[in-house]
Amino acid sequence: MNSKIKESFLYRLDPRTKMLLLLVFIIVGCMIMDPFVTLGLLVLAYILYRTTGFSRRQIWGLTKPLLLAFFLFFILTFPFAKPLPGETIYFYLLPGNHVAVTASAVLSGLASAIRFVFFIWTADLITSVTPTGDIVLTMNKAKMPPEASIAIGIAFSYIPVLKNEIGTVIEAQKSRGASFESKNPFKKIQAYIPVIVPGLFISIVKGREIARAIEARGFTYDPTHRTYRKDIHLVAKDFLVMFLAVLFAVVVSYFHSKRGWFGTTFIWNLLTK
Amino acid sequence: MAESIIQFDHVTYTYPGTDTPAIRDVNLSIKEGEIVLITGPSGAGKTTLCSTLNRIVPESYEGIMKGKVLIQGKDISSRRIGEMAFKAGMLFQDPSGQLTNPTVEDEVAFGPENKGLPVETVEKLIREYVGYVGMEPFLQRPPQALSGGQQQSVAYAAVLAMEPEIYVLDEPTSNLDPLGSDLVFELMKKLATDKKKTVLIVEHKLEKIIDMVDRIIVMDKGAVVYDGTPDEVLRHYRELRQIGVVAPQINQFFTWLNENKHTHLTQAINLESAAKELRSALPAQLPLEQMKKTGETFKSFRKFDEPIIQIQDLHFGYVPEVEVLHGITLDICKGQFVSIVGRNGSGKTTIVKHFNGLHQPTGGKVLVKGRDTSKATVAELSKSVGYCFQNPDHQIFSSLVLDELSYGPKNLGWDQAEIDKTVDEVAKMMGIEDLIEENPYNLSKGQRQQIAVAAILCMRPDVLIVDEPTTGQDPLQSRAMMDTVKRLNEEMGKTIVVITHDMSIAAEYSDRIIAMHMGKVIADGTPREVFAQDELLRSSNLEAPQITRLLQHSGIAEPTVIDVDEACRLFEDITL
Structure with missing residues (x-):
């Protein structure tokens, strides 16, 4: 930006x-x-x-x-x-x-x-x-539970990562002769199944990694009394x-x-x- | 005498849904300030053992835990993860899977904020630890936009900012390129010397960290099989290799010399001290003629002359303003086994994506079997060039291995009888015929990788590109994968192009190495010819295998050895 x-x-x-x-x-x-x-x-x-x-x-x-x-x-x-x-x-x-x-x-x-x-x-x-951090703060001000607001914040941060992953999946399937150019919308949806399934699988794997990572950073220490460095x-x-x-x-x-x-x-x- | 800070007392843990314990009857005592390397093959229980320290195991998984883990003399079985996370800070393998905040600053602040520390303290910790890892210029950048090494540095700073008593670094470099790995190893060394904290490092790349650890613990099948100083453990290099732990090449070589040449070399912990040690054992006058003669008996490399891929003055840029490949000209020959090496961003993957049309040149030409790739679709080129991506999970989508293998041939419009015949042949050749009715998602990562390769082979390509087959794998898995690729080359005559960071692997398997740096080919030849150019490689941040460098640094420039076996043969008839 x-x-x-x-x-x-x-x-x-x-x-x-x-x-x-x-x-x-x-x-x-x-x-x-x-x-x-x-x-x-x-x-x-x-x-x-x-x-x-x-x-x-x-x-x-x-x-x-x-x-x-x-x-x-x-x-x-x-x-x-x-x-x-x-x-x-x-x-x-x-x-x-x-x-x-x-x-x-x-x-x-x-x-x-x-x-x-x-x-x-x-x-x-x-x-x-x-900024994503501001969205999280807005949700906190609206008295949303910190677990929910942090989860939404993480989801925003992960959009570019998932976009990259999906790009790689598309390249991998193209390399196996897949075509995503069909004019027929039903065929087009069907052609994307080999992209959607690995995409979902990778998202689940990443989700588990993230859960483990935020636990290892002490997120469950005391979520309701955690510090927010920035305020609005x-x-x-x-x-x-x-x-x-x-x-x-x-x-x-x-x-x-x-x-x-x-x-x-x-x-x-x-x-x- | 330092106090014991960690104690594992008959610890056994079994994950839910399995009967086999991931760790079994582990008894260990780790002293305060000790730097411990935990190594062993994949599935040995290293990560599980470390995860008991912050209670992620068993709390996040449930399962059955027996025995006691004591930290600073206190049983932690009733403590929560949130609390223990500040006692045992953990850095994980995949940097992108542990950076969850919008900016570098927020990432480092996350742990201290979770602890509820005052804002001023959090700000102080950010300044201190972002500076410590040298990431100040990137404070406001999204971590996901950084390179792998930089991301891992940020994750490192995030752990440091929690100021734990114990640091657990779980394979922090396994997903990084050599440059990123070196950055993280440097930080690990800094932590070990500056902070005097207890550090547990889980790692396969022994040669990079051996000089900073006090102790090595080797695990296999959930149990501790070796535990001692690096010298004590590494002398068992043959037994270690059996279970998939590869000792640094200098240690393998020194053990051989001590056993066969009756030298008394101490196990060196880095290249400089090893070269010094070796020089002191060498005769004043080296038998150069004899060495040269021995060199003539070293492995010779196959020669090829029929081009299958021709690259002519190739230029490419992702955006018009920035060119990333600068006029590359070379041929890949039919039946050749080629490794393309280079650091991240050197252009390795970019160049091979031209072979199957995923990228189109912005200047020059790429011809595959004489056909201009700019005049063919990716699907058409996939009949000649198969591309196997690094992570099998990027391509697997079927609920049956059979369907997965049939997907490519179906896309190429083959009839069912032909598909069935090919799938059957490839499954047999890859030794996966028993898995054909299985769901790929129920198989191990190694098996999924085999299926990913088999799925590409079912399209019967003449050229197989394999992208970083050894990244994130332990030495046994890497070797199994490379052996499979070698078999395809030797038995089926496939032309193989491997992208790798691992110079030892490239040396062992390839007929030819192409070294790239900043979008240009800087060296191209047999492994011996490329590794002989030590200065050139170093100027491009590349490194020949450790054993090659050891002999070069010890004054033996000729012949160039490429593996430990050759080094041993070179010294076989020399009196030391």
């Missing part, structure tokens, strides 16, 4: 503020059905990424693998989006007048797809600017961010429930009236 990110406003917030921010993004993202407003949220997330110090290349690196899922989210909405009363049907996707393509279906599909990217972006952004404190900027985040959620919620704003065709209707 570059030093610019570590010095950014977002990185220096208390982890509880960042968790609240993520929660607000998720709630607001779930309430807004309009693709144009959702796109606005995505732009907001992009601005946050960039001002925090992430490069365009890093953001693209995260987004590129999501494009297939973006397309699937878009296309799979059509069978479920029934035409509104009196709505123009442009054409049907399948013969026999099945799966109608309408303005509301397109908008709904776009909203789902953009929302998916928005959720991934915000989750990635917040977890990238929150809420300061003025945290309260300000929390206030703005909650206000944002309340405002969106108010207009959504009382005025019926942010439905699928909210901006579309304004534009086409």
Whole structure:
């Protein structure tokens, strides 16, 4: 992680503020059905990424693998989006007048797809600017048992290790003539069994090693009275961010429930009236 | 006279689900400040014995424990692991399996934090011990992003920060390359001399630590079979070899000289003192002509001239900005047994991953049986080049050995009759026909490794790449694995490419050694030709076998001996 990110406003917030921010993004993202407003949220997330110090290349690196899922989210909405009363049907996707393509279906599909990217972006952004140790401290403040918070902390630290192990398993199976390129999703899943099984086995072995290692470091000495070298404190900027985040959620919620704003065709209707 | 700090009083322990005790009737007394080496083959009970000191055995496993373990005169049978962890600090084999915190600093703080020490004390301990192992520049780095040697140094600092009375170092270098091992051995020596603590070291690589231990305990099948000073124990090198403990080459050679040449050499504990001792026993005028003649009778290496893999000006980088292979040109010949040696990061694995297409050159070409690898898929190349990964658990996934062996041929589209025939032949050849209906996960690691090799052989490749077959193995297991590979080479005519750190193994089995350093080939020839280049090897942080270096350091540059047997033959007709 570059030093610019570590010095950014977002990185220096208390982890509880960042968790609240993520929660607000998720709630607001779930309430807004309009693709144009959702796109606005995505732009907001992009601005946050960039001002925090992430490069365009890093953001693209995260987004590129999501494009297939973006397309699937878009296309799979059509069978479920029934035409509104009196709505123009442009054409049907399948013969026999099945799966109608309408303005509301397109908008709904776009909203789902953009929302998916928005959720991934915000989750990635917040977890990238929150050190694992801070997550453990947040859970301790929330009165979680130390055994649980340490276990979650270890799980985060082990993601890169397991990623490396899985990479080696894939290379080992490729060397035995395995192919993971099938277009058929069922065949693709089947092809991955020789990767998943060793992956699970290695995870279990590692899990046992870790359990033995933390016991040998005295973790069971007195977990409830162990020292936490670092502590977290809420300061003025945290309260300000929390206030703005909650206000944002309340405002969106108010207009959504009382005025019926942010439905699928909210901006579309304004534009086409 | 120092007090006894550890006492094993008729200790027997049996793991749950088995009837055979892992350790049986162990009676030992270890004095405060003693540095003890515990060695023996895999499964001898070394780790189990050490794990009784912090109560991981029996508390984490249950099982049946008999007898008493006393630390500082007190029976610890009613103590908990959390408490004993601060009495007996334990460093394990695999560095990545014991680093659980997000940064180096957090890792070192973990033990003291668990003890509930004040924050200022924890900070002081971090500073002291991170400095002690020389890891200050990496304080904020995730331990998982460090090299193996650095990771083990961090784990070491984490144990030191707990300030235990007893240090148990359980094969701390077995998963490391020579550079990482040297780093950890240096730290172990530092601990032994600075701290005056009781240290128990479980280790197979005797030659690296023999000069720092006061006592050697050899275990076999759960029992203590030898216990004494290094001199007392190592003179039984032949008996030790029978149970899978290989004494350092200088000790083997000195015992031979004392027995056959009636010298009175004291068992040297390191290369420098051994060379001095040997020089004092040599005649003033060495019979150079006679030695040269004896050298002509030494093992000669097979010659090959039909290339099967051709590497032409190979360049490669994982990212465009950083090149890791810098223009390598060489041929691997049909039927040859080649060892590629070099430290971690020298490019050994990177180069061989080009042979089966896992990597594609960024410049130059690799031809396998005349075919350009850039124009073939990994699956196509796997018909000619089999790649056996270091850890069999990276490839085994089936619930039956039979299915595991059939997986590769099925991927290649063979018909069932052909698959059955090949699996049957390979299973017989590897001596695993009785295991064919077994679940691989119920077998030992050594058997799983055999199955991993058999699974690759079932694809009938002409070339077999074996990646670090001896890492993490005891000498007996290493030898069994290498004997299997040698048989494939001699009986089936397979071309063998072994990646290894172990120079003695490379010397014993190979026709040719390719030494790599920083993405370049620095030496390429028969083991004798490569080991003769002592200066060059040392400049690249590589070391010829200990016996080769002993004679070179004693002024016998020619002929170059590559094993103890040759050294003995060289001295057979010389009067000392």
